[in-house]
Amino acid sequence: xxxxxxVRVATYVQKxxxxxxxxxxxxxxxxxxxxxxxELRAIAGEVNEGPFQSAKKQVIKVGLRDRIEVRKGNGLxxxxxxxxxxxxxxxxxxxxxxxxxxxxxxxxxxxxxxxxQPNVSADIIRKWLRNNGWLLTSEEILEEDDKIYEILxxxxxxxxxxxxxxLEQKLLLGPFLMKECNSIFKxxxxxxxxxxxxIVSEFEKATPSEQVKQKRKSLMNQIKMxxxxxxxxx
Ligand code: SAM
Numbered sequence: 001x002x003x004x005x006x007v008r009v010a011t012y013v014q015k016x017x018x019x020x021x022x023x024x025x026x027x028x029x030x031x032x033x034x035x036x037x038x039e040l041r042a043i044a045g046e047v048n049e050g051p052f053q054s055a056k057k058q059v060i061k062v063g064l065r066d067r068i069e070v071r072k073g074n075g076l077x078x079x080x081x082x083x084x085x086x087x088x089x090x091x092x093x094x095x096x097x098x099x100x101x102x103x104x105x106x107x108x109x110x111x112x113x114x115x116x117q118p119n120v121s122a123d124i125i126r127k128w129l130r131n132n133g134w135l136l137t138s139e140e141i142l143e144e145d146d147k148i149y150e151i152l153x154x155x156x157x158x159x160x161x162x163x164x165x166x167l168e169q170k171l172l173l174g175p176f177l178m179k180e181c182n183s184i185f186k187x188x189x190x191x192x193x194x195x196x197x198x199i200v201s202e203f204e205k206a207t208p209s210e211q212v213k214q215k216r217k218s219l220m221n222q223i224k225m226x227x228x229x230x231x232x233x234x
Pocket of ligand 1: 006022023024025026045046047048051073074075076089090091092096100
């Protein structure tokens, strides 16, 4: 059975899409999508041999060899230009997801939708999207097995309006998530706040080098931004 996290990722894939799932591991997501939608075709990309073999086995097991191609390679290098209109990358850190997109820039031509599910550091992805002509269109936050995950969906477009005000805050917390401000969002950021405050109090005990001062200043700024948002009333 597919995890709730991947079920939620799947809800953003359009009917009949041509998708590439990068870092597919067992190819559970493309298999699920193909079983749900007879028109959908997928490429499952994997850089590591073990997961690549698991993906191949799974695709054969569910009888989807004619609709899911499993390819071995780094990030978007497994794709030819224009082959897919949707890319999913799930279950990795935001830094790695952004690096995969950055390295594979030229393969993004013709891709209309990116569905990205970072386990941590979603802000790095928001910054990458913003700097590379992608418009964030939806965000979701969910909790499963005591872990909190975010899902970011983007299409090519201008994001001037989205980030008109409170840019720094929106990049860190997510413009849609901070507006919704649901209980999982509050839980995540309350926890981060506690952690940052603990670090700041450690800094106060340390010898105040220039580096410590800078780090402390930036953490204090983050704390202020998050505290402001957590005043929300939902
Ligand atoms: N996407 C699945 C999910 O969300 O459950 C699997 C996530 S698993 C934690 C991350 C997978 O990404 C691993 O199987 C790893 O081998 C693969 N991976 C990491 N870096 C990659 C890259 N640069 N290109 C392709 N696959 C990568």
